[in-house]
Every structure is written in structure tokens, then in C-alpha cells.
Amino acid sequence: MNQEWNDDDLEQKVDLRLWKKLLQYTLKYRKTGTTFLFVAFGLAICDLCFPLITGNLISEIEEKGGNVDFAPYLWMYGCATFFLCIFIYGFILCAGKIRTHVSYDIRKDAFQQLQELSFSFYDTKPVGWLMARLTSDCNRLSNILAWGVMDFIWGMMLMATISTFMLIYNWKLALTILSVIPVLFVISVYFRKKILTTSRLVRKANSKLTASYNESILGVRTTKVFVRNEENLRDFDTLAEGMQNHSVHNAILSAVYLPIVLTLGSVAIAVILAQGGHYVTLGALSVGEVVMFIYYAQMFFAPVQELSAWFAELQMAQASAERVLSLIESEPEVRDTEKVLAKIAESGNDGHTAEIGRIEFEDVEFQYRSGPTIIEKMNLVIEAGQSIALVGATGGGKSTLVNLLCRFYEPTGGRILFDGIDYRERSLTWLQSNLGIVLQQPHLFSGRISDNIRYGKLEATQEEIEEASHLAGAHEFIMNLDHGYDTEVGEGGIQLSLGEKQLVSFARAVLKQPKLMVMDEATSSIDTETEKKIQKGLEKVLKGRTSIVIAHRLSTIRSADRILVIEKGKIMEQGTHSALIKAGGKYHDLYTEQSMRDIVRIDTVMGS
């Protein structure tokens, strides 16, 4: 699913500043890095030895005929092999360590940042997009920052030592070999990029196919009822054909690339054979030396291919680097101020009372970024222990008001005061630890029901959990499940119905025993009978607590101390149920209209 969100990848100019910052992740592992430098150098030297040993052995046999002492060659070859193996072991170990640790670090930093970023950030970024940053982008970057950097160092060392050696030994043959390198590099980069682009297309096509299967299964009834199989199959075939074309194209590119590289290499080797052979006939070179140079020429191809592959990847991964860095470096909009942080560091809290008392909205205004104003100069006082119900049409600003109160967003104008102190002068932890929130779309984490309720109070005992469930009216349905409180709820609570999820999330908030309870249409999917039970529990729970409830049900609204009718970001009417009915205004209209909605559902009456 992650690949879907990578479609903005395009080849870009390499921004060195960006990579320099990212390189800090690699440089953090100084010890491993230093070891690696040593290992890479050793590896290059070992690599250098083999052609030399081979060439010399051939030359000596060629010259001396029957009287060669093999012992030194055996020793040298044995040693070179032994050290080579040690260094290869070290190479993979170092690169592996840096690769795994760098990806751990990047993911950790990004995750930490995500825990602090404000809701306004999440409003603009879909979960899938964020997931892709922490999975595929992180993997990609850590690969470059570990294997890429290491291959670069090793390749450079190998090429530097070999070319120095060859240039000293025979500069003419050396130049023949070196002249092929730039051509090889350019061609390699060109093809690698093309291959990367097409493989991205393949991945994209593949995720479309997967989505299509998913849809065909989820929508199978609709498809059957409307006899859509043929049409769907046709659509699917178009996708599958696209996938096939991209895949074949991708494979063909590889099938062209590798032969070209090999052929180019063979040109170098052939030229050396002819050129070197000519020197042999002139008596200037031995056959062993010709073989040695051919050996060296072959050794050049691997690092050149590796380097060009990484170079291409670097260009293609530019977008990944930008996205990840911008995520790590972004500033949360809602955060503790320096002053508050200093106070916490000093005394452990923000220096004010832990209680929640009188809440005051003072000319509060709010708009999302440059969007329209959602809350207009709102003034409101909520006394400690009061229960407030918010009513009004969708989009009127009820949820925004609640979000502001919980400091998920901060007002763009005016102030929100708790006991006379602007909440921006207080710590987030203080407010959060006093809040109990039940949302309309309740989110449960995978795990057992008890774990989900315990989220409200991590150290809660089983008794406390059951008590909270009783109050929330959730106990009964939980006990009816196969494993009671130990029932697994599945990813996102998929095993439970929406109503059941609302009950569990209600229990979770109850367990927290918050001073300020906020409920956003928290019982919308619960049947009337359960609703009645909750109502009783709710009264107990809310006793002595301040509460704000957005609700559609009359029963919930009627029992509130004060009802606010909110429309177009303004408080249109407020007062008790009877006062508002008497006034015959908007609430009266809403009530008469809404009353129809509360009509008994047939199943609750008949099912019992």
C-alpha cells in the first residue's frame, strides 16, 4: 500500500546540502566508520594482490620453465585469500551495522516528530502518505547512507589503488583501460535511471492491481447484483495489461543494459590483448603481465557499475530525502512555550494548580490556515462542574470549538482561559492529563478489549476496568463475547460494531476519571436501550465534572445544564432546555424536526 504515495518521485538535481544533513546519521557511527575505512583499504589491497600474484606466477613459469619454487606463491595466495575473507566479513558487518542503525535512527526521529506535530499537520497528510515516509523512504535513505556510502568508499579506494599501480607499471596499457571507464559510467547511469523509473511504474501498477482485487472482493455483492462482472473484468484487464507492459519494458531495459556493459568491457580486454600481445612480440612485456592487466581491467567494471547505480539512485531518491527531512525538521504548531518548558525543567510542573476550574473563551476566533473563519469572536464562560450540550447543523463549528478547548488547535484570535490563565501559558501535559475525550469515530488499537480500556489509565487494575465498563454500559456486551475482556478487537477494532467501539472508547475515557469530559456525538450508533443505560452511568460519571457534549439525541441534550445552539461559528442561543423551548427560536425548530429522528427503532422493541 505504501508505494501508492510515491508518485511524486521524479529525477531531480542532487541537492548536496540536503545529503550533507542526512550524512550526519552515518557519521554518528564514528567507530564503525573508522573500522570500515581500514577494512575497505585492506580489501582494495587484497584485490590488488590477486592479479599481481597470478601475473608473476605466469611470467616466472614462462621464463624459467621447469624450475619454479611454488612455496612463496602458495603463501602469498593463501594470505591474500585469508585476509580477503576477513575483510569481506568486516565489510558486510560494518555496512550492515550502519544500515540497520541509521534506518532505526531516522525512523525514530521521524516518529518522535510525528508524536509532537499538531492536528493541523495531520489534516493535510493522509496516513498512507506518512506511512510511506517511515517505511519505504526510510529504507531507501538508509540504504544510500550505508551501502551507498560504503560502496563509494570501497570503489574509490579500489579504483585509486589499481589505477595508481597500473599507471606506474605500464602507463600505456593503463590508459587504454581507463579510457573506457567514463563511457561505462555514463551509459550505466543512463540505464540505471531508466530502470529505476520503469520499476517504479511497475510498483505503481502493481499496487493498483492489488487495490482492484481488494475492491472486487469487498464489492462482490454489488457486482453480482448489478451484473457487473464483465465490465469489472474488462477494467481489470486494462490494468493487468499495463502491468505486463511495464514489467516487460523493465526487463528489456535490463536485458539491453547488461550486454552493453559486458561488451564495452570486452572491448577494453580485447584491445589490451592486442596491444599487450604486440608488446610481448616486441619483448617489452611478458605473457603473465598481459594476463595481469586483463585481470585488472575486469576488476574495474564492478565498482564502476556499483557507483553509477548509486549515483542514479541518489538522483532518484532526492524527493525521498526532501520529504523525510522536511518531516523531521517541521515545527509543531501547538507546543509548550519556552517559558513553560523552563518551568517544567525547574519544578516538574508548570507552576499552576492541577485542577480545572472556570473555563473562559475571550473573543476567540479560528480559521484553518487561509480558509474561511470558522469561529467568530466567541465569548463563553463554563463554570467548573457544569455540563454543556452543543447543538446545531453539521459544519457550524461545534467540533472546532471542542478542538480548540482541548488545544488540538490554538485560536487564531482571542484567548482561552482556565482559571484566568491563558492555556498557552500552561503545559500540554497538564491539559491532556485532565481530559477525557470520546469521539464520534472511535479509534481502537489492535489488542484485547481490556488493553484498549486500560489506555485511559495505564496502571488500572482489572476491577477498575470492569467498573468503568459498567458505568459506560459496555460490560454486558463484553461479557457476551467469546473471550470477554480478553477478546482481540482486531486492527482498528474491526471485530466490533461501531456502537460497540463507541462503548469501549467511552469506558476508556471513564476509566481516566477526567476533570473535563468531552464527547463528540459519542453515542450516535448505540441503540436506544443501551443509550438509556449509559445515561444513568453518565450522570454518575459527570457528577462534579465539567463536560461538553455534542449530541443528536434529545435525551442527552435535555439533561444538560446549558445548551448552546451553534451556527456559522457563532453562539445563536443558549440556556436550559425548557427556557429555549419557551423562547421558540432555533432550538425549538431543531427540536420539533429532530424529534422525528428519535423514533423508536423497530428492532429494539421487537428484539427484546
Place this chain on the structure above:
Amino acid sequence: MSTEPIQSSNKTLWELIAYQKKRYLFAIAAMIIGTISLLSVPYVFKVTLDSLTSGQADLKTTLIPAALIIVGLNVLHGIFTYFRGKLTAEASESIVRSLRHELYKHLERLPCVFHDKSDTGDLVQRCSSDVETLRVFLATQVVEIARVALFFLIAMPIMFSQDFRMSLLSLSLVPVIVLVAILFFRKVRGLFQKVDEAEGKLTTVLQENLTGIRVVRAFGRGEFEMEKFLKRNGEFRELEFQLFKILSVYWSISDFLVFTQLGIVLIGGGYWVMQNQITIGTWILFWWLMRTIIWPIRHIGRVLADTGKATVAIDRIQEILKEKIESVEEVSDAPVEGEIVVRNLTYSYKEKQPVLTDLSLTIKKGETVAFLGPPGSGKSTLVNLLVRLYDYEEGSIQIGGHELKQLNRDSVRNAFGMVLQDPFLYSKTVRENVVVGRSSAADHEVEESAHAADIHSNIVDFEHGYETAVGERGVTLSGGQRQRLAIARALLKEPEFLVLDDSLSAVDTKTEAHILRSLAKRRGKHTTILIAHRLSSTRLADRIFVFDHGKLIQNGSHDELLSVKGPYQKLWNIQSDLEEEIEQDLSGAKKS
């Protein structure tokens, strides 16, 4: 060479490959020519080097032609490698494509009974990752195995024709290298899997956190979440690092073996040259050949260890393809219309208690009926049987005098316009989703039905109106909007039978009233079945059927049912009481 459809369902790996026999055969031929060209290069070297050491060589007659031949052989190898790559890609992708096609077609044709018991995630995984495993196997692993095999098949005759003892020496460690590779990868397969699982767990924690970020924040559980994440992140790091550690040992050992084998060729060959048993050229030939063919062996261990996966994958795919699809009856000329007559119908889902027991009822052509009853009373089951989503065994259902079981499934479904309880929208545009009802519909007809379902005004408010995409990348519709869109498409179909299965549960009262008025206007146009949870819908019905525990307990018109003591009357009274209470509330407020 075209893509032939895979017909029969039970295919082994080899049978699958056989579908693209021609391409694979040509690919093998190309590979043979390519490999021969490549392995001839050392031979050219041998000849050249021999003529150099014997002093017979000169630039024009030996060296330049040799160089040209070497380049020529490589070009030849290149060309045939290209053909091999193209052919195998085409072959494997064709096979996979027809497999995908077959899977998709099959899934859509499998009965609801199958879909009810299977897990969507699992099915999708079989269709995507298992097919992908198979694709990788067909496209690269098969080729890799063939390439290594050919290397040896072609190199061995060359070697043995040159020198028998030298050949034995050159191949002495090869079996060990192969064995070590296979044993190693077989052993670490578990670790590879563990790493994958750890990554999966990490991703899950991440996804859970991000989707539930509002809850995390609301409960101030950032630290708790961080701990959870770091634990998984750390586990993944450790396991992956462990894998690297083991791999570093393996590559180091296998490199040692390879270099030792090459060393044996070098030193042993040198010794025989010294004793004049072979020429320098032959010596280099062996050394070069071995250098060409020995490296790929190390990877083959991994490939061979992975082939098991492909067999498992194909088995998992077969399991789907082996499932029986819905029966297909002959299409008859007579249209599906008329009276619906249900007689003594009993139905149960998979050995469970019957959902419908001995049910009999008749719905006349053009009639509007309402089904009432608690959940599980059999209302939905009955309509699902009517559109043949399920097949009944006991009793009979007749439409227009024809036994439903003998009617063509698609013809039956075409006669119905059905709004399902949980309507599904395709991730297409709004228009495309409505047009599902009738693809030939004109724009004004689409809009008319959207009007009737009271969704038109919502649609035009979307940024791109009817062309707005629905789903993850477009607008997310509320439950009520989804229901109304589904109603619009059923209305657009202008079906013989219109079925609304609890399709107004998520819409508000005003909208409900609007839709019910639209339905009232169409009264008599189609036979209409309403499954409802609110009494408001039942006032529209000519007749009301009250279900309980799979049985019909009451039926009759609203007035008839109201006049007799029973569940309907009871319901109605509760409702009236409530309305009265509200009235009092309102008037009481006014008085005081």
C-alpha cells in the same frame, strides 16, 4: 505468440510454464548460443597466448583478429542475452497476466457463501504477493537456474576435451560450494522470515499510531507510544543486523572456497605447465573458464532455497481457483417479471440454525411491501435469496410462474434493483458509480435519479460535481450519502423489482421523507420491497410483512394490522406515545 487464457484450474508449476513453451524454448536456444559465445572467449585467449609463448604471433595475423573475435563473441553473447531476457520476460509476464485474469474472474464468480467465510486480506494477499512470488520465480529464478546449469553443461565438454586431470582439479570444490550455499540458505530462511515479520510488526505499530493519533494525543500517551514503537523498531534493527552478521559469515566463507578453488587451478595448472603436461594457454583457459562460471554458483544457493516458495505460492493460488463458482443456467426468452410466490421456504447458512423456516408469502406485481422484524429474523436472507446471491434447497420461490433456481442468475439480477444494507461504492467518479445501474443512461436521467434519492444537491456541492472521485483519493462520503447514492443507482436501473434493504438507516428524517415521496411517485411502476427499521417507511407500503425468527408472524395493510392486537400495534403505540410526549413538551413549554 499470444496470451492464451488458462482454462482448467488445477495447474502445477510446469504446466504453467508449458503455456509459454515456445517462448521458453526460444529463450533456452538464445541462452545456449549466448553461453557458447561467452565461454568461447577463454578459448580464443588460449590460442592467442599459446601462439604468443611459442613466438609465432604477430599483430596483424593473430592479435588483431583475436581481439576482433573476442569483441564479436561478446556482441553475439549480448544480442542473445537480450533475446533471452525479452523472451523470458514476455513469457513469464503473459503467464502471470492470464493467471491474474483467471483469479479476478473466478473471485467475481464465486458464490457469496465462499466470500462470507473467507478473509479479504488473505484473498488479496494470495492474488498479489503469491502471484508476485510466482512471477519472480518464472521471470528470474528459472532463468538463473538454467543459466548456471548451462554454464556447466557447456564448460565441461570444453574442459574435458582439453585435459582430463585439470578438469577434475578445476571442479573439485564446486560440489562443496553448491552444498554450502544450499544448506546455508535453507538454514537462514527462517531468519529472513523473522525479519519480514518484525518489519510487519513495526509497520503495524506505526499504522495504529498514525490512524489513532487523535486518541494518543487526547490521552497524552506520546511516551507510551514512543516506547511501543522503539521496542518494535529495536527488534527489527536487531534481527536485521543479525541477518547481516550471518550473511557476512556466509559470504566470507563462500569467497574463501571460491578463491581456494581458483588458487588450486592456478597453482596446480602451473605445476603441470612446469612439467610440460599442458601449455600456458590451456592453463589460462581453465583459470578463465572457472572465473566465469564459479561466481554465479554462490547465488544459486539462495535461488534454490527460494524455489520452495513458488510451489507453496501456486498451491495457495490453486486453492482459490479450485473453489466452485456459481452455477450458470440457460438464458430463457421469457423476461423475469410478475408475481413472486414463496412456498414452504427453509434456509440455513452452513449447518447453522435455519434463518427461514417454512416461509410462504406472495408479492403481487407492482405491489409495494414492507418487511419488518428484528435483526436476524430473516428479512435480508429472503431478499438475498430472491436475487440469487444464495441458493435455496428446501421449498420453492417462483417469479412469474418460473422456479427461480431454473432461471439464469444474471437475468434474475438484471430484473432487480437492489440497495444493499452496507452499500459498496467503486473507487470511481460519482457518475460512474450511479451509471452502474444502467450504463446507457443519459446525463439527465442520472441527475433525475440523484434528485429522487435526494443526493443531487450534495453532488453538485462537490468540487468536481458528478466527476468527483469517490474513495481514498477523492471525497469520503458519509454513511447516509453512500446509501443515497446507492438508491440513486438502483432507481436509475428502472428495475422490475426494487429492493431497499434497510437503506435509510443513516439518513435524517427530512431526507427520508423526500426519498419516500420519490418512491411513492413511482408506486406501481416496479414491485417494491422495503426492509425498514422505522415505522415511517411502512406507511408507504400496500402490505406489511412482520418477521420473527425466520417466520412470518403478521401480514396485511397498515390499517388491518393496526386494528388487531399484535407486534405491529404495539410498535405503533410506542411511537405514538413518544410523539405525544414531545408534543406535550413543546406545548407545556409554551404555556409556562
